[in-house]
Amino acid sequence: MTTTQLISVIDSEGRVAKEEHSLSKEELLHCYRTMIMVRAFDDVCLKLQRSGRIGFSIPNKGVEATQVGAASALAKTDWIFPSYRDFGMALYHGVTPLEMMHNMFGNGADTSQGRQMPVHFSFLDPIRFVSISSPIGTHIPQAVGAAQAMKLRGEKHVALASFGDGGTSSLGFHSGLNFAGVWKSPVVFLCQNNQWAISCPSSEQTGSDGFAVKGEAYGIPGVQVDGNDLLAVRKTVLAAVERARRGEGSTLIEAVTYRMGGHSTSDDPTRYVPKEELERWAKKDPIARFEKYLQRSGYWTPELGQRVMQEALEAVSAAARAAEQTPPPKLESVFTDVYRDLPAHLRKQGQEAFELASRKGDASAGDGKFPL
Amino acid sequence: MTTTQLISVIDSEGRVAKEEHSLSKEELLHCYRTMIMVRAFDDVCLKLQRSGRIGFSIPNKGVEATQVGAASALAKTDWIFPSYRDFGMALYHGVTPLEMMHNMFGNGADTSQGRQMPVHFSFLDPIRFVSISSPIGTHIPQAVGAAQAMKLRGEKHVALASFGDGGTSSLGFHSGLNFAGVWKSPVVFLCQNNQWAISCPSSEQTGSDGFAVKGEAYGIPGVQVDGNDLLAVRKTVLAAVERARRGEGSTLIEAVTYRMGGHSTSDDPTRYVPKEELERWAKKDPIARFEKYLQRSGYWTPELGQRVMQEALEAVSAAARAAEQTPPPKLESVFTDVYRDLPAHLRKQGQEAFELASRKGDASAGDGKFPL
Amino acid sequence: MATLTLLQAVNDGLKTAMRKDPSVVVFGEDVGPKGGVFLATEGLTKEFGKERCFDTPLSEDGIVGTAIGMALNGLKPVVEIQFQDFIYPAFDQIVSEAAKFRYRSGGQYSVPMVIRTPYGGGIRGGLYHSQSGEAYFCHTPGLKVVIPSTPHDAKGLLLAAIADPDPVLFLEPKALYRSVKGEVPEHEYAVELSKLRTVREGTAVTVFAYGAMIPVCQKAAEQAAVEKGIECTIVDLRTLLPLDEEGVLEFAKRTGRVVVVHEAPRFCGFGGEISALIAEHAMEYMEAPIVRVAGFDTPFPNTLEHHYMPDARRVLDAIERVASF
């Protein structure tokens, strides 16, 4: 059931044996621009974090093709249950850098009202990009449930759950895939094997030979795809999506890729990542590979590349400036959205907080910095 | 890695193609007597429960060969992490019916001091038969930890974790096998696929093709064995035990067998078990099959069979009478063993309980009955 | 009106909700053809089909996790955890996810769902079939926690819980499943959440309790009245979170003498919250120490469970001590 051969479309020189996709030039360039936007967003966030203007961010360098290739296989009516290293999927479907930057600054325009840490996005439109939580793997059975709801209603939509190599050890992975296997739910499980879970290499995450094989434990077909090859990811996810829409159940996809940065801005990967390994993977940069392909197709020139990056950086920087100037959430946001209706005890606690502030002055922010 | 062929030694007529074991007549008869003892214990407990003398028991009819065959592959220095449907393993190694009956009556001589429900045994000698808890699957990673301790100390012992088909859906299954796969711990995972988890058939437990295949998700070899064939179970478990002792890591064994009774004395299996299914499996009764084999070997006659059963029933009944007359645990047992040393607050609560009893009379037992 | 046991009232509540609202689905271990180990879901698969009432693999994490996903996407799952003792594999999903979804998404996503589960002792279930874990969940903002003590409330609170826009943990006192009977309207009705119920009125002592402790407190109060002339008010808290705090303070102030009763261990139990609320907001009214009668701070024993669980004897003793202080 498990395909043990790594699916690949674009070779390292950007060549494609046989044109297997039906993407127009515009669509291809949209994928490209999205990948560049991810990288630009990362770069700007890193600088913002290093200069103390935001507390934390999560780099995506190296995994852009997996995110964007997967997103390109989904319709707006599908649901995404993302991990924190997946925002390229949101960008692909039209979430703006500004919407994201509001979250990075945790300001009052953030969809989570500054309640969540940076990179814990939540979007409803233009696609369900379901509120990210930190605990690893919890969203996997949730995706199965959301998909099952679609199935019970006879809709042909699917849910995509994305998680890391580390995520396969979580409890949610086991229960999610097990339920999906029994229910034949329309879910696509996308395991992004980026080789590391913070400082733990994927070889210490499991004794199995890769992650795709884990599908068999649940009666779910598993496939391995070259995660640095946008077209291969798209093709593989699309096949899984179509299978799910046909009512044939779920698929586990292992996208083999590489986290070229640290785990987060709090992490120093030089403490544990072998230098040669990083160098080896740097040569497989998914964006460079896609550029070569586009160039062969006559859609790309170095100038275009520069311009796209320039535009992306400007858009993200403008978003950062705007987000930085957006006021923080209001004090009342601490108390709302715990329940739909504010219960009496929270009304009281909120009032007391306001009263105290007027009596004793406002609370002052500490200088606590996120440590990882 | 997974052996998909069902391992079998004794055929339905009791024939063995090639004598594959090195068991003496005495050893074979010890296995036989243990299986009969399990069945006798079950029968007596059922009567005790039906007549209201104990609250609850768990029938083992149909799975005796798996329990006893597996136990016979272990040394006294190994550890057993059992489920509640495994006490044949304890009997095999010399735990007495009386020790077990103390638990069934929850009296003051029970190793758990009447704190646990019936069939939640705990024995230290003559083999570690680790205290059974009700939550399914929690003991699986514990077995891995105990085994890992042996490995770190350079001992050649193994731990055996036994659980049901339902248990494979638990979180402990996933984390236990995953850690064992990475650590190459000396554990034998024995999944007793008795086709049912209370009223849920094993086909609704997982989408996979059987349970042995689940080993692959962890890099652990999986084998399927005919669980109603004592010699096949013994052979398979022994191979796994020896592999573990050699430092080669763990094995997942699926023993395909059948729960011929209800889940427990509170369960009415006629509500959900198809009659034909039960009839089909009744023909494969593991004790009858072993008797045929023993008979072919010249070790068994119907008279011997009757005598062994008679002796077993007498021993168990005598144990029941003795246990029933053993006084209940003392009130202080409610407060001890929470910690090694009684902390001040529990000393105080205990004193208050005693004082109240002397002032207001003793608490009286309710008539609550266990419902399943 | 029909006279039903608490268990039948739960079953009736489920059927009533499923008949009215096609988005209600019921699932869990053994809830399908078997009807649940206590038979709370009996007949549901038959009436509503296995698309709406079905069994699951043995994973509470999976049950609650998938229920959250369904709730996110328009269904109204009412799941069963076979015993409250087995809810802990789902603790992460409940505490980290269900309770926090609305907050962390600024209201974009919410998880209206109900987790039903039998809790408490009295059936000789020992450590793992007797626990009362309500305090764990009451310390979890974002959840609602409801415990009925009568058939009428069981149906009415369950229907209110199912109609609620937020996740509700619905704890059913298994000791009362078959031992209490009462009149239950056949039609649909709701008992409003976060409103306590006065079981009995008296001016000497106020007893706060819930679930299976209500009949125990009633027995003790009768004895106190008959034997000592002490008249107690008994308050059934019913919804533990969000608690009717004003109501609690009001009833505490009326008598100035308070006993709090629950089965769960005393230390950090729900009773502590009641005592603390009163000690903070009604201290001036108190004429006696606030006494808790609770399970001991030990795991739940089997043979001696009747010593462990508060009984009328212990509650009466506390009432007398508080009344005569």
Add this chain to the structure above:
Amino acid sequence: MATLTLLQAVNDGLKTAMRKDPSVVVFGEDVGPKGGVFLATEGLTKEFGKERCFDTPLSEDGIVGTAIGMALNGLKPVVEIQFQDFIYPAFDQIVSEAAKFRYRSGGQYSVPMVIRTPYGGGIRGGLYHSQSGEAYFCHTPGLKVVIPSTPHDAKGLLLAAIADPDPVLFLEPKALYRSVKGEVPEHEYAVELSKLRTVREGTAVTVFAYGAMIPVCQKAAEQAAVEKGIECTIVDLRTLLPLDEEGVLEFAKRTGRVVVVHEAPRFCGFGGEISALIAEHAMEYMEAPIVRVAGFDTPFPNTLEHHYMPDARRVLDAIERVASF
């Protein structure tokens, strides 16, 4: 004596224990070569080898479950949960297993082990890197729960926890990891469990607190003394379970005015237990309401965490209210 941060004191405690006792093993996510995300286990793999300090797959259930097995079989595991917020996948192993093994086996099996984990707010960690879940565990008989607030106690309590015959949850206030420094003996020593510590003495008000709230209370107490002439006693509870109940009552009685402070949500929090204990056993001594200052009954927010967490301002306000009642 060396001057160490609280984090260094933890590291020193681990090394001291591992040097002395070869059965001590340390494991968890990223605790090996990386030394943990906070560097609490820095240098352990180097000094003791990867057999005694090693990384695990990403499963808290697996970490605690295997640790229990090791503890059953003669090792002394000291495991790390990366953030307390991520302990919930292991809740079942902790609550159902570690806490109940000795009891259910009549003392045949026991699980001496330590679970270390950073808890609490103050680092802009939002909902999932800031929680204070101590109350969940304090409501679990069979566990011990310890929280240091100084480097000296961090090492001494950790060594006592490692030497203890029962499972100990060791919660480290991450906000203090690097912000407090203090003298720490280089040798091995133990700070006895279940004994509170007097941080400061004063006759007007008793403040009970622990962990990262200790410096906050100290600041408030200084202000109360300087600005209002109110002298407070501050009691660091240190071991929350088993609690030094006699000590608590003693210090409550001394002033008759009590404030209880913690970061965790108020409702059903640990503070409720302190209030309840006093309301039950020292009510006659109380001259004012027992006031709790706690986190709000909401999830933990990120940007506004300084509003959420009790600060000196809020503690001072409570001290003043209680003193002037």
